[in-house]
Amino acid sequence: MTFNFRRPTPKEMEAILEERQRMFQRFREVPIEGEMVEWRNRSYLVYPGVFWPHADSIALAEYYVVKPGESVLDLCTGSGNLALESAHKISDLYHSGYGFGPRVIAVDINPNAVRSARDNVLLHAVSPFMEVRESDGLRDVIPGEMFDVITGNLPFTDHPAGDLVEGTMYDPGLHVWRDFFGGIDSHLNPGGRIYLANANFGCIDEMFDLASDHRFNVRHIGTNVLEDPHREFYAFELTRMDE
Ligand SMILES: C[S@@+](CC[C@H](N)C(=O)[O-])C[C@H]1O[C@@H](n2cnc3c(N)ncnc32)[C@H](O)[C@@H]1O
Numbered sequence: 001m002t003f004n005f006r007r008p009t010p011k012e013m014e015a016i017l018e019e020r021q022r023m024f025q026r027f028r029e030v031p032i033e034g035e036m037v038e039w040r041n042r043s044y045l046v047y048p049g050v051f052w053p054h055a056d057s058i059a060l061a062e063y064y065v066v067k068p069g070e071s072v073l074d075l076c077t078g079s080g081n082l083a084l085e086s087a088h089k090i091s092d093l094y095h096s097g098y099g100f101g102p103r104v105i106a107v108d109i110n111p112n113a114v115r116s117a118r119d120n121v122l123l124h125a126v127s128p129f130m131e132v133r134e135s136d137g138l139r140d141v142i143p144g145e146m147f148d149v150i151t152g153n154l155p156f157t158d159h160p161a162g163d164l165v166e167g168t169m170y171d172p173g174l175h176v177w178r179d180f181f182g183g184i185d186s187h188l189n190p191g192g193r194i195y196l197a198n199a200n201f202g203c204i205d206e207m208f209d210l211a212s213d214h215r216f217n218v219r220h221i222g223t224n225v226l227e228d229p230h231r232e233f234y235a236f237e238l239t240r241m242d243e
Pocket of ligand 1: 054076109136168
């Protein structure tokens with residue numbers, strides 16, 4: 001499996017890391033009572049140190065699919081924005097007469113992210129459809145708990161991370177990714193789909209290698225491009241090779 005993409009030049013990479021530093025600073029400056037952020041025509045409350053809904057996951061939000069009756073797990077949920085997209089889809093289906101289907105479970109390692117996501121569940125009035133848990137990767141997803149759709153905007157740059165704030169975007173040694181691929185098969189229903197965000201300055205090659213090692217096909221489903229510095233954010237759909 002290959003995916004041809006425009007790799008950043010060393011100068012672009014330097015500018016991207018500087019831009020990420022400014023984002024960390026901005027996340028740290030949020031007052032303790034939180035701040036409202038707009039993303040895809042909805043508002044999200046974020047607390048200090050939480051990753052804001054951002055350009056990284058726009059392609060994913062636009063192109064991933066949840067069908068009636070499907071259950072969803074959102075890993076690395078941050079403010080809960082991607083999980084809330086799913087909860088809104090499920091809520092819309094419920095209100096148009098599809099009945100009460102399975103729910104969305106969202107997890108994050110950062111207690112402030114969990115607090116943001118839980119408060120956003122209330123602000124978005126989707127509490128019957130979504131639950132948020134503090135979890136390091138899949139650790140607090142119950143053994144045997146199965147999902148039709150798994151979404152994730154994991155920290156995708158292999159770079160040292162000094163604290164939870166830097167851990168929103170940096171995954172030293174790609175441990176979050178390795179744990180994800182090591183455990184995800186036992187939480188994905190037959191015929192299930194995984195949707196992941198990544199970027200041209202992220203871990204595309206490693207993601208393809210991990211997917212192939214764990215017998216998943218990868219399909220590119222969308223791109224979102226930002227300039228100054230040039231960045232390309234991608235959305236991918238993964239399905240089991242053997243199905
Ligand atoms: C790039 S942010 C994505 C947030 C949100 N899903 C979005 O798309 O805007 C990555 C998130 O992964 C979380 N994270 C990092 N390491 C984690 C781990 N080991 N287990 C669970 N969440 C983790 C961070 O706290 C952060 O909220």
